[in-house]
Amino acid sequence: xxxxxxxxxxxxxxxxxxxxxxxxxxxxxxxxxxxxxxxxxxxxxxxxxxxxxxxxxxxxxxxxxxxxxxxxxxxxxxxxxxxxxxxxxxxxxxxxxxxxxxxxxxxxxxxxxxxxxxxxxxxxxxxxxxxxxxxxxxxxxxxxxxxxxxxxxxxxxxxxxxxxxxxxxxxxxxxxxxxxxxxxxxxxxxxxxxxxxxxxxxxxxxxxxxxxxxxxxxxxxxxxxxxxxxxxxxxxxxxxxxx
Amino acid sequence: xxxxxxxxxxxxxxxxxxxxxxxxxxxxxxxxxxxxxxxxxxxxxxxxxxxxxxxxxxxxxxxxxxxxxxxxxxxxxxxxxxxxxxxxxxxxxxxxxxxxxxxxxxxxxxxxxxxxxxxxxxxxxxxxxxxxxxxxxxxxxxxxxxxxxxxxxxxxxxxxxxxxxxxxxxxxxxxxxxxxxxxxxxxxxxxxxxxxxxxxxxxxxxxxxxxxxxxxxxxxxxxxxxxxxxxxxxxxxxxxxxxxxxxxxxxxxxxxx
Amino acid sequence: xxxxxxxxxxxxxxxxxxxxxxxxxxxxxxxxxxxxxxxxxxxxxxxxxxxxxxxxxxxxxxxxxxxxxxxxxxxxxxxxxxxxxxxxxxxxxxxxxxxxxxxxxxxxxxxxxxxxxxxxxxxxxxxxxxxxxxxxxxxxxxxxxxxxxxxxxxxxxxxxxxxxxxxxxxxxxxxxxxxxxxxxxxxxxxxxxxxxxxxxxxxxxxxxxxxxxxxxxxxxxxxxxxxxxxxxxxxx
Numbered sequence: 025x026x027x028x029x030x031x032x033x034x035x036x037x038x039x040x041x042x043x044x045x046x047x048x049x050x051x052x053x054x055x056x057x058x059x060x061x062x063x064x065x066x067x068x069x070x071x072x073x074x075x076x077x078x079x080x081x082x083x084x085x086x087x088x089x090x091x092x093x094x095x096x097x098x099x100x101x102x103x104x105x106x107x108x109x110x111x112x113x114x115x116x117x118x119x120x121x122x123x124x125x126x127x128x129x130x131x132x133x134x135x136x137x138x139x140x141x142x143x144x145x146x147x148x149x150x151x152x153x154x155x156x157x158x159x160x161x162x163x164x165x166x167x168x169x170x171x172x173x174x175x176x177x178x179x180x181x182x183x184x185x186x187x188x189x190x191x192x193x194x195x196x197x198x199x200x201x202x203x204x205x206x207x208x209x210x211x212x213x214x215x216x217x218x219x220x221x222x223x224x225x226x227x228x229x230x231x232x233x234x235x236x237x238x239x240x241x242x243x244x245x246x247x248x249x250x251x252x253x254x255x256x257x258x259x260x261x262x263x264x265x266x267x
Numbered sequence: 268x269x270x271x272x273x274x275x276x277x278x279x280x281x282x283x284x285x286x287x288x289x290x291x292x293x294x295x296x297x298x299x300x301x302x303x304x305x306x307x308x309x310x311x312x313x314x315x316x317x318x319x320x321x322x323x324x325x326x327x328x329x330x331x332x333x334x335x336x337x338x339x340x341x342x343x344x345x346x347x348x349x350x351x352x353x354x355x356x357x358x359x360x361x362x363x364x365x366x367x368x369x370x371x372x373x374x375x376x377x378x379x380x381x382x383x384x385x386x387x388x389x390x391x392x393x394x395x396x397x398x399x400x401x402x403x404x405x406x407x408x409x410x411x412x413x414x415x416x417x418x419x420x421x422x423x424x425x426x427x428x429x430x431x432x433x434x435x436x437x438x439x440x441x442x443x444x445x446x447x448x449x450x451x452x453x454x455x456x457x458x459x460x461x462x463x464x465x466x467x468x469x470x471x472x473x474x475x476x477x478x479x480x481x482x483x484x485x486x487x488x489x490x491x492x493x494x495x496x497x498x499x500x501x502x503x504x505x506x507x508x509x510x511x512x513x514x515x516x517x518x519x520x521x522x523x524x
Numbered sequence: 525x526x527x528x529x530x531x532x533x534x535x536x537x538x539x540x541x542x543x544x545x546x547x548x549x550x551x552x553x554x555x556x557x558x559x560x561x562x563x564x565x566x567x568x569x570x571x572x573x574x575x576x577x578x579x580x581x582x583x584x585x586x587x588x589x590x591x592x593x594x595x596x597x598x599x600x601x602x603x604x605x606x607x608x609x610x611x612x613x614x615x616x617x618x619x620x621x622x623x624x625x626x627x628x629x630x631x632x633x634x635x636x637x638x639x640x641x642x643x644x645x646x647x648x649x650x651x652x653x654x655x656x657x658x659x660x661x662x663x664x665x666x667x668x669x670x671x672x673x674x675x676x677x678x679x680x681x682x683x684x685x686x687x688x689x690x691x692x693x694x695x696x697x698x699x700x701x702x703x704x705x706x707x708x709x710x711x712x713x714x715x716x717x718x719x720x721x722x723x724x725x726x727x728x729x730x731x732x733x734x735x736x737x738x739x740x741x742x743x744x745x746x747x748x749x750x751x752x753x754x755x756x757x758x759x760x
Binding site: 078 | 553554571572573574583586626628631632633634635663664665666667668669670671672709710711712744747748751752755756
């Protein structure tokens with residue numbers, strides 16, 4: 025009996041010792057202790073050092089049950105499989121195209137992933153995609169050495185004609201797209217612009233000059249205020265009051 | 268490589284506007300000039316035009332005059348396009364863009380005769396003041412030429428001579444002696460894209476430039492330096508319009524000093 | 525004679541006034557300035573980005589490349605000739621080593637993270653200021669980092685140990701002067717940069733490192749605040 029009681033006390037003491045040192049949605053910087061205690065678990069962007077959980081990058085702390093993780097607020101795009109990205113053609117070879125992915129690594133688009141057309145050996149590939157042109161494509165594979173294969177086969181994947189490209193922080197892309205693309209749909213509707221958002225932070229916008237500008241200003245606003253709560257309503261208001 | 272960008276800029280220009288919604292003859296805002304920015308320099312200024320930021324500093328040294336102008340001091344202008352300021356800039360000796368930048372800044376100051384070179388003479392044939400002007404880019408968001416020229420002038424305007432005992436300069440001690448500027452030469456760059464002439468290009472507009480003309484003008488509208496750049500030629504009408512625009516905008520920038 | 529009171533009336537363990545700000549260069553992936561007294565350091569981070577030439581690439585991980593540069597007008601003496609010197613080359617190198625231990629670049633094989641440290645004006649302690657600025661800029665660039673790095677110089681002037689030498693102390697005419705720049709990871713107290721000019725006794729090293737650690741923890745607080753200030757402004 026006595027022993028059992030001791031055990032209970034010991035357990036509650038362990039529990040009491042665990043202390044979360046950040047608030048939910050608070051910004052944490054590298055090396056900052058986020059929690060002390062063994063029953064809190066380190067999530068992405070954090071690491072354990074002794075009985076502490078430390079921030080392993082700059083990010084927004086999110087407490088999810090017993091786990092603490094950090095959501096990136098900055099940093100360049102890192103290519104991931106299944107992402108839809110906007111790329112610029114930077115080289116045209118014999119068997120495909122090299123693309124700038126707005127990351128540290130370029131991607132390869134091979135002829136067979138580019139089109140179902142039969143392309144003659146030695147044909148001039150610039151007639152499909154020329155240097156400097158932008159395309160929306162999907163990432164099929166990323167190797168450990170960061171060799172990236174992309175495809176043009178899939179819904180919405182195409183060459184982008186006309187319009188203009190802007191660059192945003194790729195970490196803000198989910199907010200710009202919104203839940204079930206609600207945010208971007210709202211901008212499209214309000215400005216009557218065609219908009220394609222690449223997960224690599226490049227956005228293509230095509231419409232009347234003044235509407236393009238409005239769309240860009242709206243996107244910049246979302247980028248700036250990405251962590252404001254009730255952002256969708258705020259943006260709706262912003263779009264409504266403009267011309 | 269910039270065909271797509273050029274197309275979208277041209278489309279906007281045809282409808283009378285620019286990528287960021289500015290008018291053709293409109294500078295980015297704010298334009299900020301902060302003098303005496305660097306306390307290790309004898310004169311200095313930081314200039315911001317929109318997001319473009321440059322720092323200019325003047326160091327003064329005593330040296331030997333050129334044999335052909337034994338009673339004149341002189342200026343030496345350097346420009347550094349720091350890789351910190353633009354992902355496309357690389358480390359290493361100054362490239363042609365930096366050299367041109369320094370030359371354009373130099374020419375505006377030299378040819379306006381704003382500085383009395385004879386006034387920089389200490390002992391004819393032996394000792395004269397040398398003004399070492401350096402302009403560096405902190406953030407290049409376009410139009411470094413105008414920002415750099417303005418910064419160099421502001422740095423000269425704020426300069427104070429250090430103490431000199433005839434042998435050594437004591438850089439720790441600044442005197443009250445100013446550099447007198449006889450006029451304020453302002454460089455304005457007008458660029459041509461398609462048929463449109465615009466001022467204060469941002470980085471994207473610079474990439475789509477057909478031709479540019481930097482015109483340095485003084486208060487009375489006299490021109491003291493010009494530099495044409497870009498691959499495309501200019502017509503006489505273009506040049507006349509560009510000069511007029513440059514003089515007009517020059518007045519605006521001069522107000523910021 | 526001993527140096528019993530500091531010329532600018534600082535305490536012996538007190539740094540000069542510090543001001544830090546993050547996000548000062550829009551074009552960079554991360555940036556910051558760190559101003560300590562009259563010494564200012566700007567730092568800009570670009571990357572991870574494509575690394576050329578190819579033979580420099582490491583297929584296992586990204587590499588860190590630092591460049592320390594004094595602006596031509598940044599010295600309180602003659603103009604500094606642009607283009608780097610042996611001194612700036614060495615400082616670039618030790619700065620790289622000072623920052624590398626906190627970074628994890630395994631996710632970025634074959635790429636480079638470039639850190640450009642620029643000094644607009646200097647008055648002693650510039651390599652330490654550069655490291656402080658660079659570490660904030662790296663965090664701002666969103667890189668995986670175990671900790672920040674803080675740096676300060678500890679010195680000995682005329683028999684007295686003190687923190688963050690200024691110019692007049694560095695060039696103190698009487699007695700021995702030692703200048704010991706130290707960089708540390710504030711949370712674990714590990715030393716990532718250690719240099720020394722001058723003379724100290726063996727048993728003083730421990731005190732030097734303790735003083736450095738105390739100062740680095742205070743610097744870390746300033747770095748932390750500056751980083752949070754940028755992102756809090758974004759969030760709110």
